[in-house]
Amino acid sequence: MSESTGHYYFKEGLSCLFEIATENARQLLPGALQPLERRPESSVLSVSVFDFFKGDAGPYQELVLSVLVPPLVTLGERLPKAALYPFMVATSTKLGRLQGIDRWKLPHLMKDIDVAFTEGEKKMHVRVEEGGEPILELTTTGHTFDPTELLFHSFMSDDCKNFKADITMKGASYSEHEFEQGSLVLFGHEMTSGIMLDDLPDRPFREQWMRNGVEIFSPLEVL
Amino acid sequence: MVEDKHTSGKAGRGMFADKAGKPLPLAMQYDYTNFYFGSGNDPFDMLGPFDEWWKDAEPAGYYLYGLPMQGEPGTRVDIRNTKTGKIHKNLLNFASYNYLGLSYRPEVKEAVVKAVEIYGNGASGSPILSGSMEVHVELSEQLARFKNKEAVLLFPTGYSVNVGVIAGLMRSGDLIVADQYAHASLVDGMILSKATSRFFRHNKVEDLERKLKKFTGKKLVLVEGVYSMDGDVAVLPDIVDVCKRYGARILIDEAHSTFIYGQNGRGVAEHFGLEDEIDLHVGTFSKSLGGQGGFLAGSQQLINYLRGFSRSRFFSCGLSPVVTAGILKALEIFEEEPQLREGLWSNVIYMQKLLREAGVPIGQSESQVIPILIQDDARIFEIGEELLRQGIYLNPVQYPAVPKHKSRFRMSISSTHSRQELSEGAKIISKVLERYGICPSQPDTITSKRG
Structure with a gap:
């Protein structure tokens, strides 16, 4: 295993996609990236929450807010499922946060968050807080669960460089659907300050739920 | 190992497997949305990756779109199968939106x-x-x-x-x-x-x-x-x-x-x-x-x-x-001829009743457009081919035309369908869907040998 390849094993990985005004999505992206539009003037916000139990940064919980962008598709390369630009990440531990910043160049909230997972019948509710202040409440529902392995392109940037990492998500059971059954409440908070909350729908158009999986980062490529 | 796959290059570059661990064909892993954006400075850069996928996707089921009809879009049609070259004769046509039969x-x-x-x-x-x-x-x-x-x-x-x-x-x-x-x-x-x-x-x-x-x-x-x-x-x-x-x-x-x-x-x-x-x-x-x-x-x-x-x-x-x-x-x-419209509505009510009674999932349709909800995105083409073999012409609709897990066949009813054709169609469809676990078990067997 390459030293610069990161493995993060999780019990739960939830990701919901919401339509966000392209105008807002552009504000969340660096100039070099354009949002991927699902419809005219409507881009995609991804809200992901993970419950990692072991891996390069030990156990921790993580909230990732991303905007979907066009992937890099080239002949002879594996096709990614999607590409994203994480514009804000928050973790429950300092170790998780430092690793995300130093190793993967991800912008972070510099405070620990508290993540509470509550499982219901074929659904998972997550509440994320920071210092007692609510950040979000997310409910994801399941459809059929099958083993899967997915490839994503993740783009990052620091002060002077742009990077890309391939992220492979491999899980024992994975559900993905567009039944519009989940829900989201985003609260006004430093974490969500770039998002026009009034414009955001309260239901995801797509819900993704992976259980007992691993997130594998490839080494960063400088673009 | 994931790392091995990750660097394995183009051959067998699929990632998805079925429940038995058998890799799914590329056709089932990707769809048109994967080829909308690409890297490079040449607008033709996407043609190669798309073509690579299309070579798998077309024979795997995408060929079912746009099959050449051999005559007018009536209730029975002859269709050329572009994969096999065979002409499927006298198929029951539920794909054309010639709702009142006026085209011919x-x-x-x-x-x-x-x-x-x-x-x-x-x-x-x-x-x-x-x-x-x-x-x-x-x-x-x-x-x-x-x-x-x-x-x-x-x-x-x-x-x-x-x-x-x-x-x-x-x-x-x-x-x-x-x-x-x-x-x-x-x-x-x-x-x-x-x-x-x-x-x-x-x-x-x-x-x-x-x-x-x-x-x-x-x-x-x-x-x-x-x-x-x-x-x-x-x-x-x-x-x-x-x-x-x-x-x-x-x-x-x-x-x-x-x-x-x-x-x-x-x-x-x-x-x-x-x-x-x-x-x-x-x-x-x-x-x-x-x-x-x-x-x-x-x-x-x-x-x-x-x-x-x-x-x-x-x-x-x-x-x-x-x-x-x-x-x-x-x-x-x-x-x-107001009877054309009356006949259509009579057929719509009749067909919706037959399908619902047979347990065919048709959603909230209130009209002559009836979705037959398959929802199993990976098998929509397989079921489409089976329907063709059993004598039914229906067009599959899958993501991204409809949301994920909402794949379906879009059925169009015409005033010119006879009751016998509707009954036969409902029976064949429900029997095929039963085989795929989408419909409950039905008595009787498929009666048509056409296609």
Whole structure:
């Protein structure tokens, strides 16, 4: 295993996609990236929450807010499922946060968050807080669960460089659907300050739920 | 190891496996959405990756789209299988939207032949220049009378109506709000207009209101009468109520509902008694009238304006006079034979009952458009091939045309289907779906050996 390849094993990985005004999505992206539009003037916000139990940064919980962008598709390369630009990440531990910043160049909230997972019948509710202040409440529902392995392109940037990492998500059971059954409440908070909350729908158009999986980062490529 | 796969290059580069761990073919792992954006500086850079996928995808099921029909779109058709070269004979046709069987009526054919003797084949000019013929004027007048509107504007295709009307009317800085299931032509009209575009959740009026109330300025709301993928109907009374409160104009696309809904067949707006509350009435000739093209009906002022500003019409050749003559005759037959529409509704009720009783999932359809919900995206093509073998012609619809896990076959019922054909169709479909665990077990066996 390459030293610069990161493995993060999780019990739960939830990701919901919401339509966000392209105008807002552009504000969340660096100039070099354009949002991927699902419809005219409507881009995609991804809200992901993970419950990692072991891996390069030990156990921790993580909230990732991303905007979907066009992937890099080239002949002879594996096709990614999607590409994203994480514009804000928050973790429950300092170790998780430092690793995300130093190793993967991800912008972070510099405070620990508290993540509470509550499982219901074929659904998972997550509440994320920071210092007692609510950040979000997310409910994801399941459809059929099958083993899967997915490839994503993740783009990052620091002060002077742009990077890309391939992220492979491999899980024992994975559900993905567009039944519009989940829900989201985003609260006004430093974490969500770039998002026009009034414009955001309260239901995801797509819900993704992976259980007992691993997130594998490839080494960063400088673009 | 994941790392090995990660660097394994192009061969067998799939990632997805079925429950037994067997890799799924590329066709099932990817879809058109994977090839929309690509890297590189050459617009052709995407052609290679797409072609690589297409070589797997086409034989795996995508070939089921656009199979060449060997004759008229009747209730029984012969179809050439482009994968095997075989002609599937006498298939039960539930794919064509020839709802009233007017495309091949002898009187229509006769009118078409007569028109070709008079006008030749094409209009040979834009309708605003030399491409307007007497037959076009007659159709416009007859349609305006039928729709009970002051005037009608003809367009060469249904698609061009929406694109031309929306972009002709709305400008940058205006707001257009469309139902999320609005047809691509409505969406493309929004894009072309450069107005601010927003979508509301399907038939959710509170979401529409949320979008409208924040905006000051010119507003247009886009809905369909009958939605083409689900067969359900716009909640028009509620939509009209909200639009009136926020000063929004309404365009209704009645492609699948004109000549079917309402006391006189004028559409869903007539069905709800809201014809005068709707500002722009769009319809097509390709569905119930079995022709081609479309129209906008409205006030004379509206038509006068859009005659000059609908670029999709202005810069297209006029509707073929031959087709126009056929449409004119089809309209005449429609008005003379109300039994056509009665027969269609009788068939719709009959078929929906048969399918529901057999446990075939058909969603919330209230119309002649009946979705057969498969929901198993990976097997939609396999089931499509089996239906073809069993004598049924139906088109699969999968993501991204419909949401994930909402793949389906879109069934169209015609007034010309016989009860025997509907019964046979329902029996075959339910039996095939039973085999795939989508329908409960049925008594009896498949009776057709066709295909």
